[in-house]
Amino acid sequence: MPWSLKYALRRLFAKWQSLATMIVGVLLAAIVGSNAPLYTSAIAQVGWQQALPDQNPADLQMYIRTGIAPIDFEDFGAAWSELDSVVTAEAESIFAPFGDWFGGWISWAEMADHAIIAGVSRPRPPEIRLAYYDDLRDYIEVTEGEWVSDEGNTVSALISEANAEFLGISVGDVLTLQQQGWDTSLVFDVHIVGIITPKDTDSPYWFAPNPLGSPSAPILLTTANNLVAATQFTPTPTVQIGWRSLFWHGRLPYTSLPELKHVLDNFEPTLRRTLESVDLPFGPPVFTTGISPIIEGYIADVDLLNIPFGLLLLQLGVLVIFFLFIITALAWRAARREVALLQSRGAQNQQVLRLHALETFIICAIAALVAPFITRTVLAVLIPLLTGIESIPLDVTPTVFGYSVGTSIIAWVVLLLTLLPVLQLPLIAAGGSATRSRTRTWWQRYYLDWVLLIIGLVALVQLTQSQSLTTSGTTQSDPLLLIAPALLFVAFSSVLLRFFPFLVRLISGYAQRRRGAVGVLASWQVSREPLQYGQITFLLALAIGIGWFAISYQATLTNNQQEQAMYRTGSDVRIEVAPTADVITLEQTLRENEVIESVSEITRVLLRNVSINRSAGRGGREAGELLAVDTTALQSAQTWNSASDWFPPPLADDSEYGKPLPDNTAAVGVWLRIDTQQWINFGQFTVENYPQPYILSELGTVLLKLRNADGNLVDIEMTPDRAALDTFVEELEASQEEESQDFQPPTNPDDFEPRVFDYPNEGWLYFEAALPDISSWRIAGLTFLLRDQFPGGISETLISGWQAIDAEGQSIPLDIYAGWDLGNETSVVPPGIFISEEAPPIDDTPIMAFQWPTPDNSSFISFFLWADYPEIGTIEVGSPTTVLEEDDIIGIPVTIGRSFAELNDLSVGQRFRLSLGSFALWLEVHSIVDLFPTLYPETPYIIIDRDSLLYQFERIGYREGLQEEFWLTLYDPAQAEEVVSSLPSDTIANVTTVESVRSQFDTDITSLGVIGLLYLSFLIGVTLSLISLITYLNLSAQARLSQFRVLLAMGMPSTQLTLMLILEQMLVLITALILGALIGQFMVSQVLPPLAVSAAGGSAVPPFRVQTDVVLLAQYLLVIVAGIVLVLVLQAIWLRGLSLGSNQRYEEE
Template sequence: MGNRRLLATVMVGVVLSAALMSSVAIYSDAIRDLGLKFALEGEDPRDLDIEILSSSQGFTGELYDDRVEITGRQLATGVGEILDATVRYGRSDTFFLAPVGVPPDLEDDGRPRSHFQFYEGLDEQIEVVEGRIAEIASPASGAPAVEVMLGAKAAVQLDVAVGDSFDLHPFWALGSEPVKVTVVGLIAPLDPDDPFWFGVADESRFIVTNTSWPTYAFFVPEETLTGALTTYLPDLRGSFWTYGLVDADKVNSRNAGGIVDSVKGMSAGLKAEILRTTVNTELPNTIESYEEKLFFTRLPLFALMVQIVGIVLYYLVMVSNMLVERQVGEIALFKSRGASTGQVMLIYFIEGAMLCLVGVVVGPLLAGTAISLLGLTPSFSGLSGGSTIAVNYSIWAILLAVVGVLLALAALLIPAYRATSNSIVNYKQSLARPPQQPAFLRYYLDLGLIVVGAFLFYQLRQQGSLVTDRLFGDLSADPLLLVTPTLFMLMIALVFLRLFPLVLRVASWAGRGLNGATIPLGLVHLVRSPLHYSRLILLLLLATAVGMFAAGFRATLEQSYDDRSAYEAGAPARLTYTRGGSPPDQFVSQVEETTNSEGVTPVARMSASYSDLATFTFVSSDLLAVRPGEFEQIAYWRNDFAGASLEELMGRLVPEEEEPAPEVGKIPAGNRYIGLWAKPPDLLTNPAFHGRMAVRVSDENKSLWEFTLFPVGEPDTGGWQFYAGALDDPESPRNQGSPDPTQELQLDAIFFRFTQAPTGDTRHVFLADALQTGTALPAEDEFGFADPTIVDEFEDVAGYATIGGVSQLRQPAVLSRVEEGRSDRYAAKLEFSVTDQGPQLFGFRPRSGADAMAVIVSEGFLEETGLERGDATLLYINRQYVNVVLAGSFSYFPTWDPNGREELVVANLDTIQDLAARVPVLATGAYPNEAWLPSADGMDLDPEALVLPGSSFAPEVTTEAGLREEAGSDPLVAASWEGILFLSFASVLLLTALGFVVYSFLTAQSRSLEFAILRTMGFSTRQIFGLVSFEQIFVIVSGALVGTFLGMPLSGLMIDFMGVNERGEDVIPPIVTQVSWSTVLTVYSLLAVVFVATIVALAILYSRLSVHRALRMGEL
């Protein structure tokens, strides 16, 4: 009882140890229930319901009854505890419907069909709009007469009234007498949205709208289908559904795993017992998806709890040491009078057991109460609905509380056991010469711990995650890796403790020249008893380190969500169209007009690939074609995405200015036909090769059209053949119409293509002369257009180049000018070689721009290809090969997922339009299919409102704000961390303050004689206050400063290994640690208030001490 106040502080630690340990289980169960409820509520209730379908089944009595019994039994046994109700539905095979006495028209594919159907409990779920409920049909010697009901909407659609009769002919027995049915009632569902109908009441039950022929869905009693109809048609078959309507409120964390196993087992059992049976439900997938998400969400939580519990245990060790140190004289006295170690330990064991008993009882209750109140905080409002959280005290919570108090008991008994080894002599010696180092520092045990921690830290860095794969693919958490952050923190702390005495000696040496006795005296005491102060510094250090992580967690998580949303969107708003068909400038104008916005930049997303036949390397990539100068103004970017800024990377995509090529191939406006004189190779004239000649033209918007040229008339005497084609009848693309005849056009290519290559390696020559246009085709006896407009006579071919990019092989063609033209003029001569393995398209086109373009690529692309920055290579883009130069690389790029299978190539959109659209037939225009917008404010986000003029395709709308809202709609991640983080750090803060107060006052009692003598020697109150303040501030600043610097890498370490999403993949982009300095200052301010109050109280206590009062306290 003499130490009841000190024991009270020990009890606080024991209770908190039990509370924190049990809170892991209590909090996990509460989060699982809340999160599971949230996940289930996010699904369509019909998707969670269980649908059992047995198709192609008979209706005969015993088989039918067995099927009903097996299905019901499996459903009740497997998931009966979570079902609200079950519903059975059956539907027969098809009958051909015809008027009474009239056979069906089997030649008509649109002839009416019909089927019988029943619902168990139908009468309670419908209203009779007209007529009455159908009676059960009686078996007959021939075809039975059956009363049926029809949906009221279907009756209107099919023009059926009550009293109408029809003949139903079974499709599998058309020679049989038809079943005569009479409509006796028109019915409608009371509530089409009732779970009873499973969401298909108005789709396929009461009215059938998904067929191209009239379908009469007749309702009959179940007994009619299994009785009279089966008696007449024993081979009648159909499909049967059994619906299990799930009550999601009955699914919780304790039965979720069993439900998943039951549904899977039920599915396997039904398939084994009933042929052609399937079970459909999203319930197991929803639960498993949530469990996986929860696994990765809670994993860092356990790593944090190891640190928190470790700090609590250290607090207990520290306070226990203080308790034992006060009683070490009594222990030595007991030992000198014959008490054994066991007897002394029994005393402390009884004390500890009583404290632990209180901890086991109070700890879980305290944890449960605190966790329940978290439901009132904003972080949990999305999960708890603003009310308290229901908690469950499971057996695991109690067991963890027991583990917590057992650890606490060990922390209490270890100092007592060490004290039992002291004799009276040892005790007196320790008073005269306090120990300089603890045993684990004297024997270098700290170095061993540092080695172990360093090894585990290396393992964690190598593995990159706290998660390990089991033998059969399951995921688990490695317990050793979970304690790695704690060991890392302890490693730094131990290094500090080993260096702390050295730091004190240096400080004492540096303070020798100071005037006054206050600071030197304080340094001397610190140097003389470093172990005494190391304990408190270590507590402050550990608490501050964890506090740094706690202070930055919320800001880090919020920033990560912002970054992920911005990265996935790429820009404040992004519109993705299924296909691109407009040139960039026209596309931008259309988007800006449709969205009523400005500053839109076009982007083309397509595929690209790299292949090296020599090394059998193939790399598939996405390609993003952007406009430098615009893209970087809108796109989201972070400095850690690449070694260069986005502005610099975009600048590398801008081609260097080159000397412009001669302008050739201008086609004037107003002409309807285009043609040329040519001496074609055999590849064109021989029908066996299926060759054709064509030209490709473009307009000022870079829109492309291809026109086939056909021979007109007979060759002239020189063997020259005239070829012509109509400019209003493009071969490709047909969906773009024809060029505007009032606009000037640009020749893009003259080419010919064949689909059947000759065998072997053959050499061919093609001559072209006098490319021209005309207003009408020439007559049969005319040579060329009557009044042609000459486009090019090919007197100079320097402005042309052969078409390349058809294959990776060097283009085997040479273009030159020869004096072999028609009428002694110049002509263009194309010489080329053809092999059965080579390209089958040849031609020439006007020169334009560079022959290679700069691209920037992902780091993975460089690794897979073995290329380096500055290398030139070929990429397959837009169905042709393009020469590229690798101008830079990046690790991350907006909208690109590095975890996916595809690498990324980024190119200049304007350059792509030229270089990647040079091969006719194969490479169409590289048009933008995405619009990146600088803002989504004021924009109608309805995709149907964003359809571009002349298109029928609605875009996919992605906004940064929308993605951020979606991420915030599931508060599981933030809540599951934030709640326990708050409780844990509050506990650490409380223990730190309490430990500081207790430690300080116990120190005051032990040094009362020393300060009384100082007062007698003439120390003033100010000097006493200064001495106490200096010692305490030195301890506080040292612990807080080192803890702050330790907290930075610790926070980074924790963030690194919590940086996985709900699927266990790396967060893209990586999480960047943030520090909320306002929170840090708040925490420091709270600690400062406690520390200042304690220092003032100590100074007042010390200043009032005198020698005679101190001596009356006894020998201390």
């Protein structure tokens, strides 16, 4: 063995305690290196396990099926067994190397559908199948009866609880089955011996198609022998046989996913080639799986983590390497006498360097081999604590060892580089008393910190301007921008530490002018060694700054994820109502729920085109949203807007609109008539309007609109009194002898001359509507819905005889003929509603009338009449040919999003015309906002008062494309699922809760990984700082023994010596705290928002509000202070135990 190697080994065994800090530094460097792939794998594994529940279970498994006909084999069971053994053996040989991930290979067989001839009381029962599944007994419980057996000559089977309940089957029943359609099929009986239920419905065993079947496609489960025996009754139909995988993806390390994908991609062609050698007639196998695309997509997502994780780990590695520079420089400084002794005995520098190279190489080699296992153990403990996942599989791959060896080599080079200055020292400087510390490090002397600061500030400007970690607007991270935090941390710390020597000189000068020697000696010591103390301060400041940043990062991201969930939901729960649901009944149900604090009514309208000004806006059509909200919803919206008057004024109380009805009104009656154009023969044919009561009685629906005291509208269908008309029709038909009369509308009015009849009451029909049991009602309007075909021309509608009817049947005439408006006024003949001079059905009652043109063969016509309907905004129906005067336009105040304003060059106070299909609303910009719950900047949007919008829609009878929603605020948000489950499922189209949105963020592996790395950097930084401090204090104490000896001999108490050391470290600690806090807060305020945006997925709405968890921050600072206090206590104990004699002996030990 060479003497240098022997000397290195003996020195390691003899002086390992003095080299402990160096060993720890090298080991930490190797751990950081091995942590790069292992940490990424651990975070990817966490994300993989959290993403699995969101996938379709069937996509995560493999399903194979083929078919064989029993009639083709003399022994169907043997043929099935041979084919099954080939496929199972192939699958096990390919998937078994993946260990616990491969949970098994389930063979199965299902016979064709059989009709249930007897044994079921349910009318027209569905067809049923007899099936066998491997390992079924391990996954089910027999809740009634017993397990199926092969004994006896009968075919026995099991059935699931759900299917048994649906079919009305119980244990002991006998089902008579027949496979219809084949002459060879025979009737046979199946005895039900047990009812079963799954032990764990979440097991991958039950992925679709479910082995238990469903009520519409039930399955009887039996043994393989029973199924083979049953095939003798149906030999011709094909029996489906196949295989189902049982993959446990949570047990597979992420590092094995690429290999698994490769195996899965090749499994199908491999198995097909294997089956070609099987000499059996079977159908081509069908493979169904979605595993490979899922794995491929997830691997692509994880690949995006390499850059941010790599750069953060690089920052951590730089921190450790810097620690190595400090600690080895101190260690070699302590070994100056040993090096000088070797040089004085004739040893050359190369020989001394070779000696220590072997020594440090052994340290680095051991660290490179041990570090991966230490890292895996630490991550296996920490990851479950941070994520709640009990365990994650982590493999130590060659890549991990490669990173560990690489960082160990870097550490080895650092150790040798720090030895070179010691070798160049003259022998007279070996004792250290003749030299003083420099004031600046080598990178400060070459102004590298200023270069890094400039580069970091340029990247910071890019960050803050774009508010994104990308340079192209995509979600792909830009490495130059991501490295900005690391550069700024190091550069700011180094630049500010340039003032450290000047600061301690000022403090030293101040202490010299004060009484007492403790302050003078403490400040003098720090000012005499500014480089060493500055490096320790630098390391501690970095740790504090990173910790400050990590705490703020987590608090900001956690707070914003909660705000994003609230923003997307609008409140605690957001319910989208199904189109067929009764909105009024659902609202009443919600308001009666005691756990709901408030209910916000929302109407959402999807706009196909929001480019209202083609010349000013961008070209093309762009979709958007019109959101109508009530005042309750504004309570949630105020969170995202600082101004209080941004929302447009709500609609004035409309509960007084309409015609009031007398108290105790039980019903409302009215006389109606419709006249259409007819050809009348007065010697010559002429066109005249003539009553057509069948239009109202047969083809029309009349709705009475009522408004209650709360302003809510209710439509009540009015019923016509057909007695007189029916009698007239019957008498008229009876009087016709030669040709029958058709009282339906003519299919083609031009083909024949219509008949004209003297209808009773001159064609008037009386309509009546019973009112709901509420005392205060107002007539708000009258709606005509007319169907089928009408002749072309001008028709006329007449209204008269309004009356209120009390509970005793007494009628009161209503003088409500003034103040009516037509909702679709542009579709009628001017002047709209007028007072007709026709004979009224009741004496002394006016007649309201309006005329309307109809094109030939119109399929549907509707009219909406409103009572005392004030105009709150201009509505244009159809395609108006006239341009409205500026003074004639009334715009409803609305709030618009910034994107909508920019798209159409709108500003506050401008009016604009919003087209909604067959009509247009005039609106006025009241305010422009950036945020409103459930609305996002990339989609142009308009916010309007809900009552105002519905008021306008009611005016024209528009109800198309409206999505009704309810935003619920709960007393206890944890009861959200309970509230949703209490509602009928057919009334809900979709439900969004804050918790459901928050759960999506839990799978954000980028945020989870970045937070973990920041905390890891903080903990390692603090640890390194304390180790550096301990090392320097020990080495400094040994070097200052002569100083302590003199001070003690001069009568200075050991307590003052302790106080002197405390003051020295207080200078370091206070400087590091101030410096770390400044750097951390600057990074929080400038870098954190865009960095958090990238971590959250490229964009965040609402934007990030920087948060700092003061309590957690105080706890971390206490940890740092406690560590330094512990070091000082140990140092104080050592000093108090010193005596003059022990001081003299210490150097010789």
